[in-house]
């Protein structure tokens with residue numbers, strides 16, 4: 378029996394709420410295919426009140442591509458709050474279950490960095506495809522914690538022909554530390570992002586399912602091949618301002634525990650809203666699965682045989698943290714947490 382899903386657009390060009398999935402039943406191939414069509418078209422799908430737990434959230438995510446996970450961090454002794462390595466912890470809670478406060482500047486820098494436009498894990502050599510974020514426990518209504526998305530395909534389409542030509546073939550060097558330094562310049566004054574590995578992805582990438590191009594100029598882009606840092610930022614920052622105009626942006630509110638949002642990191646950018654009054658007071662327990670980009674540009678211009686991964690949540694709390702950079706199977710030096 379066919380179960381037709383309903384997609385209710387939330388913006389003129391992207392983002393839809395998807396209704397009609399019975400989350401208490403297994404996800405059939407038919408439903409999966411419809412969700413796939415929906416995410417290809419809208420770039421962001423909102424599922425309300427899923428009632429999913431971590432295991433079923435992970436099982437749903439695994440239908441849409443190979444999952445990235447936190448196992449490299451566990452291997453080097455990182456303590457995780459959540460038992461499943463496929464779950465990325467995007468909460469304001471530390472591994473000992475305490476609320477994060479402003480007394481932890483490295484974590485604050487990480488959270489502020491998350492409030493800059495980005496595409497998940499673009500600083501790794503294999504970039505992300507779909508992120509699926511579930512509000513396991515939301516802060517009280519009216520205390521903030523919304524998430525914003527921007528339509529990076531539409532933002533690209535609307536560029537002048539001259540700018541499109543200028544961007545053609547340009548390669549960005551993506552750095553997690555650059556993003557954090559932008560977010561917390563005083564705290565990371567001494568940190569030089571160039572001392573750490575970066576990953577190379579083109580500034581304009583193709584979306585395989587639709588053939589549309591995307592502006593991949595996230596806040597991780599430190600510099601562009603062949604250009605100085607200053608020249609690169611003078612190109613990238615105005616592009617981010619262009620893409621961040623209200624007409625390309627959709628702010629999504631989290632309404633109830635169990636709400637879940639799926640987005641395509643190869644079509645949209647997103648950011649957390651940092652200013653929420655919940656911060657330091659209420660738990661915002663957000664849990665995310667992240668699949669790899671399964672398309673031909675997943676590795677950008679990086680060597681697929683030389684995997685580069687940079688540190689993920691939970692952020693290290695030592696003053697200037699070591700990035701997590703190694704081939705998956707080699708023993709990495711212990712990192713202080």
Ligand code: OGA
Pocket residue numbers: 467491497508510522523524525647648649650663665
């Ligand atoms: C993420 C993210 C934003 C938020 O999970 O990748 O950027 O609002 N989250 O928590």
Ligand code: MN
Pocket residue numbers: 491495496497647
């Ligand atoms: Mn993110």
